[in-house]
Amino acid sequence: MMKFTKLVRNMLAASMCLMVAATALPGHAQAADDFPTRPMTYMITFNPGGQSDREARRQEPLLKELLGQNVIIDYKVGGGGALGWKELVTSEPDGYTFAGFNIPHTILQPMLQDVGYKTDQLIPVCIFQRTYLGLAVPLDSPYKTYEEFIAAAKKAPGKMKLCGSGSLSGHHIALLSLQKQAGVRITYIPETGSATQMTGFLGGHYDAIIANSDDLVRFRDKARILAVTSAERLKLFPDVPTFKEKNLDIVLSIDRGVALPPGTPDNVVRTLEKAFIDIANRPEVIEAQTREGFTPVAMGHDECVSYIKEMTKFYGDILKNTRGK
Amino acid sequence: MDFSFAYLFNGFLAALSPLNILLAMVGCLFGTLVGVLPGIGPTSGIAILLPLTAQLGDPTGSIIMLAAIYYGAMYGGSTTAIMVNIPGEASSVCTAIDGFQLAKQGRGGPTLAICAISSCVAGTLGVIGLSFFAPPLANLALKFGPPEYFSLMFMALALIISLAGNALLKGLTAASFGLLISYIGQNPLTGTSRLTFGSLDLMGGIDFISIIIGLFAISEVFVNVEKNTRYMLENTKVDWKPKWAEVLYCRFAMIRSAVVGFFLGLLPGCAPAVTTFIAYDIEKRFSKHPEKFGHGAIDGVAAVEGANNATSSAGFVPLFAFGLPTGSAMAVLLGGFMMYGLTPGPMLFQENPDFVWAIIASMYIGNLMCLMLNLPLIGLWARIAIIPFPVLGPLILIFSVIGAYSVRFQLFDVWMTLVFGVIGYFMRKFRFPMAPLILAVVLAQMMETSLSQSLMLSDGSLNIFFSRPISAFFMVLGIAAIIRGLWRQYKCNSLEEACESDD
């Protein structure tokens, strides 16, 4: 066994040398038919123990089973994920390095400033997890329904304080479109993350909150959810109406998936896509995600590309309106 | 989640099972070791073992172990601060101020022992607070909103004046420098890049572990190699047993710091390191020998370590009660809960009381275990001093640099350690105090974030800090500390020498 691993390692070293030699030649994007032949790196751009990390840990053994190679989870943390994605787009496009990516983060960040990568440089493989957002108030709040909440907000423009995580983030954009479509003005107060956001909310320092469905599930006995941003009612909160039912066109979500560097050969994208879709469709994965408050999805490469295009337009339009003020 | 002796008793039964005792011991030992390694703190320690514990399959055992790593790391954190003047994290910066002076006097071993005892006393008092009063305390902690946090940070920032000793101007300069470099990178609220000179690497900010490793570890190596140091401590006694009188002398320091550390540690928005600075300052005011502070005050070291451990116990209150983490290490631990499909909060106490109380009971056992593991280890740590510096220096460098790398896995952070190593070298030569800079770095982001949020809540009015009672209390304390400090400095016009300069 020892001998065998040594042999494999020597072979790997040799193939590495060959690959280095190959990359020195022009037009190196040779499609490797037998991908993968060595361990792969799954880059996580958020802290260990965070949601992205936990999802990756869930997938790791299954990826190994499906692809026959080890998957090493590597962290590149910082800049709200931007540092990792910046590194991804400059890494070798051979399929051996892929990274978790989040929507709308990878759409909004490059839109707002130079972050070292562009949205379309990330080649999506699969989107496998979705979090819808919910508008909620504390249990002791006087507003029992969405209508009461909006009526109160209309009465006192700018007086109501709503907290979300980050400025010009998914939460903020959701509020911006709510303000525009419902004709209200609410003061948005950003927090630095979902933990601090929920802390402030539970302490009663804000009138309302826009938060991820998985956080709202955890605190469902402390919050009254007034509306959610999904197209249809969520299984977890069957009594909570959607914004769509209230005649507002607010359907947005935070999505997690994996992406590859630009220039990755198509067959490599397809191999990984097949594996990730397979995992996303497994009943135990779907069950676990649902329990944690997520909406399981399984979007392949092509579907992701058109979805990202659609969302880019959506977010772009809202930003244009905001900045035009 | 009401307390009952039956629950606690059952918890002890579960925690005392041979496997769980073994796991707690492994956690304490591993925690102590990662705590000793500079730069690798509880956060990395828990993160490292998180995927491995998942293979255990037993949530109780895994969380017992992960929690043990967390408080175990607090025991180990003081070691390098005392023996080689290298705090591996922000929370042991104050330990180094007096601890290294004591080590130079040949009392490194007894100091480490007192730290371990203080850690155990304060840690256990913290766990008692956790088991008996968690729900009311957790609700109290939530009363802190953005204005309260800002006032608390403001008061903590006023400590710079006392930390700067007789070098006020230099202390303030160092603190302003620290605040300024903390604002490099993305604003935590809006995500806009600031002060980056167009560099994408700086966009992610400078991680404060890199700053600490550079200022303390790398510059410490520089000042030793320049003298061709053979041994870091001339006085290389390996005896570690403290005198009983010393332990008694520190008993009130331990209890006071436990109380301070515990209450501040309850606050989800207050970085754990802040409590150590506040406890150090409070102890200086209560001490019978305040003049010893900065020159080897054993009660100062005991207070810092006690506060540190009480804080780590207190962090479990908001975590268990609401699932809210008080810092990055707790956030990773929360991730561990979620990995098993457990959601901390009131529901957890109702649905899995056996699990929760087993963890709490294990913390009583774990704190004792940490003490019993650490006392014999001190003999070993005290021998660090007898490693010749030509061997010790490179070891310090490689472990601390890799520690800095382990925070975000960015090579950029490693380069920053070198930059701050050079800055730290000149700060030592030009006698700038380091502690105010570190305090400023620890406070900077929380201060700006809470100020910004408070002003949004109040529509731009500063009255919000004075119209809320808790906030007004801290503001008044802070302002009083500033006035007092400035008054004392009024006539002093000598060239400044920082109190912690090493020669």
Added chain:
Amino acid sequence: MSTSLRTADIISGLFCFGFGGAMMSQALKIQNILDEPLHPGTLPLSLSIILMVLGVALAIRAWRYKGARVEVVWPELSGWINILVTIVALVFFYTTLPTLGLPVSGFIFTAGLIWFYDRRPHFAIPVGLGVSLLFYYVFIKVLQMPYPLGILN
């Protein structure tokens, strides 16, 4: 080489002034896109100004100081060489880390630096090897830390 603390204070004061100025130039560029009550540039700008003022104050006070000369203790030439070699060793370590990997690069760094300080190989080789094996087996293999493996990959 000899410097008094007075000169040192003037130098560090001027450095802070310069650094504060550079930061101020950056702080002025920060925009308040969202119209927040606390402009994201307010604190950076005011701190850069405070740093500049403190720097000038430090320099002026040192300039006017007439007391006894306090010496800044600089190392001898051999000390400077030691520091320089340490920096070069760190730079070497950092630059080779991604390509050679932590175990190899760490071995060269530790063994090389110990050999340089100690002038004898009998600590350098075993300690270097020990560190390298510790990182490889304990941190990378057992604990699965994602440290660069470089050529060992």
